[in-house]
Amino acid sequence: MIETGPGDPPLEELFSVAYEELRRLASLVRRDDRNATMSPTTLVNEAFLKLAGAPRFKAQSPLHFKRIAARAMRQVLVEAARRRHADKRGGGAVVFVTFDESLGSKVTTAGDVLALDAALEALTRLQPRQADMVVLRFFGGFEIVEIAQLLDVSEATVLRDWRAAKAWLAREIKRG
């Protein structure tokens, strides 16, 4: 799925470096700042900016790197969710209250993230490119046009696939 050239650092190394950087950045996340929330997108971009300067990553195209970072981001969040979920001290599933009043009482729990992750796995088995798209958009904050470029499809295709994927995942989560 990802081609690397002969001189490129192995994928695993790229991934682990991205992962470590994201974790490091994640620890800088602002807390309780009502006006700012740290989105995975921002983290991925920051990680990218930081690492893109490093010589061993210079050969990578930005989108290519961002894709790796998006996957690493997913990993980071899922692991964090897993830890939260398992944490007895929290007394079971920990509920995160969003600051967005328009969502009313809707909250996103650690359990939701884990459910999404599982659903994504299922979607990957069904239509890998679509799942990839979700990871890119949701965890990596890719723009539609960036996804189109990376996956070499039209923007219209991206929009349709994204919309269908969302519906599928939502249903899968409900069922799970």
Next chain:
Amino acid sequence: MDSARWERVQELFHDAVDLPEGERRSFLQRACAGDESLIDEVLSFIDEDAEGTLLDRGLAHAATRLLDPDAAALTEIGPYRIVRALGEGGMGVVFLAERTDLGSQAAIKILRDAWLSPARRERFATEQQTLAHLNHPSIARLYDAGARSDGTPWIVMEYVDGVAITDYCRAHTLAIADRLRLVREVCDAVQYAHQHLVIHRDLKPSNILVTTEGHVKLVDFGISKQLDGAGGALTHTMTGLRLMTPAYAAPEQIRGDRVGVHTDVYSLGVILYELVVGHLPFDFSTRTPAEAETIIVEQDAPRPSAVAGKSPLLAGLGRTARGDVDVLCLTAMHKDVARRYQSVEALGRDVDHFLNGEPLEARPDDLAYRTGKFVRRHWRGLAGAAAVLAVIVGLVTFYTARLTIARNDALTEASRAQRIQGLMLNLFTGGDEAAGPAEDLRVVSLIDRGVLEAQNLAAEPGVQVTMYRTLGGIYQSLGDLSKADALLRQALERRRVLYGADNAEVAESLVALGLLRAGQAKFEEAERFARDGLAMSKRHLPSNDAAVARATTALGRVLEDRGSYKEAIAVLEEAARLHSSREPASADLAATLRELFNTQFYAGNLAIAEEVGRRALAMTRQVNGDRHALVAEDLINLGAVQHERGQYSEAERYYREALVISEGWYGKDHYKTASNLTMLGRSLQMQKRYDEAGDVLRRAVAIQERVFGPIHPRVASAVNDLGAVAQNRGDLNEAEAAFTRMGAIYRSVYGEKHYLIGIAVSNLASVYVLQKEYQRAEPLYRQAIAMFAETQSPQHLNTGIGRIKLGRALVGMSRYAEAETELLAGYDILTKQTSPSVPWLRAAREDLVKLYTASKQPEKAAKYQEELAVQRSRVQ
């Protein structure tokens, strides 16, 4: 569903989703040729689409929460909570932090790449004692310091909102006199520190901040000392893997010679130079660090008057004055320590002379001896390398010793270890420096060279693989996990080739990789490696072998990192057993036990925690003696267990014992002693010995005031304790005074809007309630609630408690309807948050019973009566 069907469903979905609802059904009927299941499926997706999904909401808020360093599981960084990053320095990242209990703000520096062994952790903690005593208006105070269980040191300092002195002078285009006045302030501060036997060692503009009021504040005192053994220059290499341009480093620091007061003088000289000339004496921008170092040690700085001739800063000065500027700067920066200003005070005096238009004390003739025979040409090959060498050898010894596997042929092992050490030493000594190219003495490049050398050792595979293993370990300790990864994996592979797939050596490599993976947060792999390694080592070594013990500890650590506490405990206990069967008492074992204590205590297994705590205490006494600070720590731990159990007089005994040690170790005027006193005070309070508690807590307050000044959040918190004691004693006047003062301090520090002010106000109101002055209490409670709701959240625990308290006051005034609203609201908030047997919940229930009984609603009263009974029975 399979891919084909999904394709089909998607097609239909896209065609149908945007049709008006009426048309949709008929379209689908036609398109699906009556396949009902297909139609239903498509419709279900259309429903989801309409509803909006998790994926539309975005992950931002959840991510923010998910990615919080989990303070609940482990005390993340002591009692501090990170607010935001302030910046990144050479040694680590600086954050703005807040104490979760006090709410005070501070700057916390986490020295991420500085791995500290337990021994160095102790030293680190001890060193902070002196630094905490520095109490000067121009020095940012050190509040607290510690190390996490993985050895990462953290330092909490006064948060200073300012800019680097050089930037400040530039931004305000200060004239030379004003710049010198700032320098004078700096000299004052540094001189004060010197009088207290603290040398900064790392003075540079970014460490000298100027506040908006135009006052100087020095930060990062003495920190570089904590991290190396030999001198300041190493700090940069060890902790960041980035060699900072040593623009402000003194020649003796670079040479590895002794550092002293004169080192700070030099750095001040460079800063002075920069401020009066407008740029640094040497330009290192195109130089390698090695070249830069050579220049500092050997080359003369150009005279300011010569260089800054056209600069507006020196323009207005006469010839004498310009000459004086030369003398000031260059005497401070003299390469010969003997010819430098002998103290910062002397430098400061001459600055004063200059500002007053008086002649300087330093002589210009001295400058003629600037370069001298005293500069040894081959300094690199000598002291400089020696300092680095000492550190590396130390590390190598550390790791090599760890690698020693008990074998029958002990001699072969010893000679092998020696051989390896010899090889490492060879890397750093040798060669006539004058002949060869400039050596790069960065630790990283030395290790890199080590790797290269190891690659040439194909003829001695056993030695080679140990080199890889050792160097991998060193990389890990330096924080370069990817390099460590490569080396450790190579070591593993080679061991497999050399010794076979299943043996003690391979086992050790597996364990090492397990620990690395844990460091990389790849926990599944980490556990797998650790388990495999442990199992393998058990197959080939006696069960009480050191390697087996270490592998067990490693597994325990990995499990702890994963959050599998139950298992971690079991494994750590096994590890402790193994350690102790080899050596009945050791500092490492004591440290393991201390960690075990924490895990057990935190998991709520008090009885077990106590037992472990006792063992730890006994061992610490044995290893460190009876008067060591760690003994106090162990005693306080045991006290905490007793306190948790409600055995307050037992707790008191421990705290008193610890206090004797704390006072002896830290002194009577130290924040650690103060915190020890506070714990003692609380245990006395719980025993209702309010007078004694008051005395003890007043002492604590006094210390806090002396150390931190009268207007400080720590003092406010201690005063809060005093207020509580007074309240319990019935001395309501004193309680009132205390809480009022608490509120005043917090207001001074935080302005009007802070939840701690809410707490102060609420506590004050409670005093009024005790006096049955409900009218006075009500507005205060409302104020507090508003503050909590605004600064924390309407659903916050504090808001809930506030409302319950307000409810109680309203009940007191027989305003039952309003009381009911408040009590139920507070009750609601609390039940969502804490486990239901919290005193406030009980209070709410009691008041609701009272309320409903008084307002003749017996069924409702009964409901809460029932809950109270359940609560009581649970506590039994």
